[in-house]
Amino acid sequence: MIEKVLSRSIRVICLGGIAFGMHAANAQDQQDQPMARVEVTGSRLASPNAESASPLQVLTAADIAASGATNLQQLLLNNPTMGTPTISRTNSAFQTSSVGVATIDLRNLGTSRTLVLVNGRRFVAGIPGESAVDLNSIPTDFIERVELFTGGASATYGSDAVAGVVNIITKKNFNGLIADAQGGKSSKGDDLKRKLALTWGTSNDDGFIMAHLGYSRQGQVWSRDRAASAIDQYSLMALDTEDPADAFTPYRPYYSSYAPQGRFTWAKGKDFTYDKSGNIIPWDTNGDNGPATGFNRSYYRSIAVPTERYLLATNGELKLGEKHRAFFEGTYASTSVGATIEPFALASTDIFKATSGWVPAGTMVNGVVVKNPYVPQYLWDRAVDNDGDGIRDYSFTRRMSEVGTRSQKVDRDTFRLATGVKGSFDLLKEWNYEVYGAFGQTKEAQNSTGQVNTLNFRYALQAIPDGNGGVMCADANARKQGCVPINIFGYNAVTPEALKYIDAPGALATKTTQKLVGGTIDGEPFAVPAGNVGVAAGFEWRKEFSSSIPDALTQAGLNAGNATPPTEGEFTVKEVFVETNVPLLKDLPFVKALDLKAAFRHGEYSTIGTANSWNGGFEWAVNSDIKFRGTRSLSTRAPNINELFQAPSQDFPSGLTDPCAGVTATSTGTYDALCRAAPGVMANINANGKFTLNQSDVQGISGYNRGNPHLGAEKGRSSTIGLVYTPRSIPVLSKVTFTADYFNIKIADAIVSTPRSYALKSCYDGSNPAMCQFITRRATNQGANSAGSLQYIDTAVSNSGGKATEGIDITASWADRVGPGRLSTHLAYTYVKDGYDIPMPGADRDPFAGEIGSAKNKANLNLAYKWGNFGVSTVFTYIGRSSLDDQFLADFDLPPHSVQVGSRTYTDLQLTYQLRKSTELYFGLNNAFDQKAPPIISGLPGDNTGTETDAGTYDPIGRRWYAGLRIKL
Incomplete structure (x- = not known):
């Protein structure tokens, strides 16, 4: 908005409770400099007295510099208002798209309920079909401050601001050049970090222009290079004992x-199976009866994926007369991410689905069964006809190591341009205005390896002698198309020619676009006895489009992998809003000032129709030391493109327990009767006794995720009430700022995917039979798989009961x-x-407070000391005790929070030394004391595959150091 120089100090921000992590080296400078007249996040009113009626915290450029972070997500996650991100560098290796994206989640209410703005305007999403912004696309060195508004703000900013707003304010009016070079790595020698950033700017009375060019690279961290995740393991409690004392003990x-x-x-x-010498031996997974014959997937998995970024950002303003200015903002980010996981796990059910995975050991030729030459005689002599076609059958599972590891090479480009005109005009009173337009686009090109063509594989498995001492494919048409028979029996049995025939490289192309036009006007049209009444109004038109097209x-x-159909959709929205600030009382006993604030927004969506949001709040300054504040708001969120239009896409969920496990023909537990009603389950019981x-x-549990075009908007009602205490009248405490805010957010008709664990339990305890539609069990003749075991547990998006x-x-600052x-x-x-x-x-209700990823107690303490040319800053981040998911514990008849x-x-340190006025050296340690992540083992809810912990909440990498040089010219 319109900016005019104020003589007020940074105390304006502190009074609003938004001083967050002030860096000591810059604290005095910040207090001595005048503060510009700006629009504070949470309000469209631009006023010298603009302070937030809701909790608001600020992260400054000095805080970013003191952290050494190359990505803003790294620093934001230290704030205790933040929940576990949906996607980060340490929990996305198994994502089918969006690997390495950096998202944030206020209040643990979901990434889609946190609205990320840049200079008060929306930014294009980084995930196809979603609203979440990829923080990889925003250079940290170009940021002036980040404002965290943790309350419903849809009336001010529109959909998605249910949990709050993260507003990233970029630098401006900068003169000179700053170069920042940095390098580092972990104490294990991996997680290599490289960064080079150049920021240049020039300004005068006619305007300014700035540009930033940055490069950064963060290296890979392999699961095999950390003791906790080097070997495949499973929670002993979840696997066998059901003893809560064994929850964090791995079966390894x-x-x-x-x-x-x-x-x-x-x-x-x-x-x-086979031993290394090619001899046939009994199967032994973990070495109970001799050398282990299974496969260690953890050797090929990642804790952190390598990420490389090139960033270009620019902004500027040009004076158009005394009261008007044109402005522009441009951003381009090119991100390359690589992800590698273990070779593909292929089962005969992936290829011969129609026969429940039974593979013919021979082929009928002229009415005579001809044995496949690759099928060993040992198997041929034992195999029987399982599917009634007159041919002996077998089934198999096999790790396709000859194909190689599954890898993804992802190139993601984000482009955004915003431009407009702002200024002021006189119409009885002075009014400020801004009109803007923006276009943003994110494109992702992904190429993957390690998959197989199941159609070709089927032809290659049906082999017969060629009459010349060799082997050929039985199907004549397949032979014409280059079919090469395949041998799957033993180590390295697949020939290069057969491998070429079955290999199936994958590709995925996504595109997300955002078009935005808007305008605002604000002013103080008249006065009341207590002061000027502020009014703001505006409009916004937005169009969002997304497509995701796999090969x-x-x-x-x-290709034997996740079946992923294309998803494409778009929507438009037209919105108008109005906001006001009314001073009621002033300079009375116990009322230094009392202001009321209110806002209303009306939106019309092409998908859901109309949606209205509102908020109201107050600020009551009792005196110069004490202020109370409060808000009540209704925020709405319209469904995004994936939630509306996603076609069924395959997933492989974890942390699920089959409620039918252990059921017998006569048992009388909660689930037993309905479990026995499933034919496959009963066949299993008859064969095994239970x-x-x-x-x-x-x-091997799979499932499909799908959208719902009939969704409606969700409605979030939030209330906050707080205290700001700045005891200037007490000399010894005159530089203390203390805030305390109560928050309560309730979301009705929340848009969520039906939890798979809920579907399982409510189906088999009879409380919600409709959930049974999401569950598919294997039939009675499933080869190597147990009859009746869970094959698919699907989930669909709906307007749920709520969150x-x-x-x-x-907060406290001094x-x-x-x-x-x-x-x-x-x-x-x-x-x-x-x-x-x-x-x-x-x-x-399914409680999540106090569970892993949603600790009840979180804190962040910053200490910084500046002495001459030396500076030191320390950040302590505390995550309280947390328990396993209560639904998981209920499977073992354990009460909530009984297993924690x-x-x-975590302690982060940075030392700085001012070598000369323009040159600063710095050295830092993240996780300085090498705090280990808690063992949240495979089989437990919250585990991120490959890390053996919740890698979005805890640090799975360990101690890391970095060193850098910062030059200002």
């Missing part, structure tokens, strides 16, 4: 039953001279009293 090794040499079955429980084989599910799962069953969170934010230097401190603490999901209307991981405190 717990190798995959999909092995490179293959596992071959001719009847239930009758299977064999043809992937769309058809013919419903029994093998390793393939535990590791909610409630708690308290506390800065003053101590000894020969200056000390500054800042504490931010969040206590989450309650938080829950209601998965379906009428369902019971301990708290963690």
Whole structure:
């Protein structure tokens, strides 16, 4: 908005409770400099007295510099208002798209409910079909400050601001050149970090122009290079004992039953494999009866994916007369990410689905069964006809090591241009205005390897003698198309020619565009006895489009991987809003000032129709030391493109427990009767005495995610009330700022995917039979898989019963001279009293407060000291004790919070030395004391595959150091 120089100090921000992590080296300079008249996040009113009626925190450029962060996500996650991100560098290796994207999540209410703005305007999404912004596309060195508004703000900014707003303000009016070079790595020698950034600017009375050019690279961290994740393992509690004391004890090794040499079955429980010498031996997964024959997937997995970024950003303003200015903002980010996971795990059910995975051991030629020459005689002699076609059958699982590891090479480009005119004009009173337009686009090109063409594989498996001592494909048409028979029996049995025939490289192309036109006007048209009444109004038109197009084989599910159909959709929205600030009382006993604030927004969506949002708030300054504030708001969120239009796409969920496990023919538990009603489950019971799962069953659950074009908007009602205490009248405390804010956010008709664990339980306990439609069990003749085991658990998006969170934010700041230097401190603490999901209307609450990823207690303490040319800053980040998901614990008849991981405190340090006025050296340690992440093992909810912990919440990498040089010219 319109900017005029004020004589007020940074105390304006502190009074609003938004001093977050002030860096000591810059604290005095910030206090001595005048502050520009700006629009504060949470309001469109531009006023010297603009302070937030809701909790608001600020992260400054000095804080960013003191962290050494190359990506803004790294620093924002230290703030206790932040939840676990949906996608980050350490939890996205198994994503089918958006690998390495950096997102944020206020209040643990979901990434889609946090609105990210740049200079008060929307930024194009970084994930196709979503609204989440990829923070990789915003250069940290170009940021002046980040404002965290943690309350419903849809009336001011529109959809998605249910949990709050993160407004990134870029630098302007800068003169000179800043060069920043940095390098570092972890104490294990990996996670290599390189950064080079150049920021240039020039300004005068006619305007300014700035440009930034940056490069950064963060290296890979392999699972095999950390003791906690080097070997495949499984929670002993989840696997076998059901003893809560064993929850964090790994059964190790717990190798995959999909092995490179293959596992071959001719009847239930009758299977064999090969040793390194090519001898046939009984199958042994983990070495219980000799050397292990399974496969260690962890050797090929990643804790952190390598990310390389090129960034270009520019902005500027040009004076158009005394009261008008043109402005522009441009951003281009090119991000390359690589992800590598273990070779593909192929099962005969992936190829011969129509026959439940039974593979013919021979081929009918002229009415005579001809044995496949590659099928060993040992298997041929034991195999029987399982599917009634007159040919002996077998089934198999095999790790396709000859094809190589599955890898993704992702190139992601984000472009955004915003431009407009702003200024002021006189119409009875002075009015400020801004008219703007913006276009943003994110494109992703992904190429992948490691998959196989299941159609070609089927032809290659049906081999016969060629009459000349060789082997050929049985199907004549397949031979004409280059079919090469394949041998799958034993290590390295697949020839290069056969490999070429079955290889199926993959591709994915995505595109997201955002078009935006808007305008605002604000002013103070008249006065009342207590002061000027502020009014703002505006409009916004927005069009969002997204497409995600995989290659043809992937769309058809013919590459044995996740079947992923294309998703494409768009919507438009037209909105108008109005906002006001009315001073009611002033300079009275116990009322230094009392202001009321209100806003209303009306939107018309092409998808859901109309949606209205509003908020109201007050600020009551009792005196110069004490101020109370509060808000009540209704925020709306319209469904995004994926939620509306996503076609069924395959997923492989984890942390699920089959409620039918252990059921017998006569047991009388909660789920037993309905479990026995499933034919496959009953067949399993008849064969084993009880419903029994093998390793393939535990590791092989799949499912499909799908959207819902009939969704409506969700409505979030939030309330906050707080205290700001700045005791200037007490000399010893005159430089202290203290804030305390209570928050309560309840979301009705929340747009969520039906939790798979809820679908399982509510289906088999009879509480919601409709959930049974999401569950598919294997039939009675499933080869190597147990009859009746879970094959698919699907999930669909719906307007659920709701979500909610409630708690308290506390901040305290202080800065003053101590000894020969200056000390500054800042504490931010969040206590989450309650938080829950209601998965379906009428369902019971599913609490998440206090569970892993949603700790009830989180805090961040910054200490910084500046003495002459030396500076030191320390950041302590605390994550309180957290428990396993209560739904998971209920499977073992355990009460909520009965199985917990301990708290963690991470310490980050940075030392600086001013070599000369224009040159600064710095050295830093992240996780300085090498705090280990808690063991959230495979099989437990919250585990991120490959890390053996919740890598979005805890640090799975360990101690890291960096050093850099910053030059200002």
